[in-house]
Amino acid sequence: MPSTAQVTDIVDKVRKRLDDGEKEGIHLKVVSEKLDDDWLYIVVVPSKPGVRASEYANYMSKIERELRAAGDDHVLLVPALQD
Numbered sequence: 001m002p003s004t005a006q007v008t009d010i011v012d013k014v015r016k017r018l019d020d021g022e023k024e025g026i027h028l029k030v031v032s033e034k035l036d037d038d039w040l041y042i043v044v045v046p047s048k049p050g051v052r053a054s055e056y057a058n059y060m061s062k063i064e065r066e067l068r069a070a071g072d073d074h075v076l077l078v079p080a081l082q083d
Contacts, residue, residue: 007033007040010072014042017063026059027051031080039074045082053079 011033018028027048034041044053044060053060060077067075 006072007035010040010067010075011042013067013070013072014044014063014075014077017066018044018047021056021059022047026056028053028056028060031082039076041076041078043078043080045080053081 011030015030018026018030021028027046028044029047030042031045032043034043046053057079060079064075064077067073
């Protein structure tokens with residue numbers, strides 16, 4: 001199970017990748033994270049109106065693969081709608 005510091009580090013990595021994605025026209029941002037049963041769930045919403053986070057499923061999957069390749073297993077990016 002990741003420590004609090006590891007969770008913060010992983011979430012920061014995801015935020016950075018999403019910031020990089022803005023340059024490519026991918027409009028997502030992290031709004032929360034939850035550690036549950038050894039899995040880290042990172043909730044991602046559109047950062048721009050009229051966009052669905054699920055439209056970027058391939059990009060989110062790519063980030064998950066990059067995290068696994070870097071040794072950060074058990075991380076899922078969860079698309080959601082902003083309230």
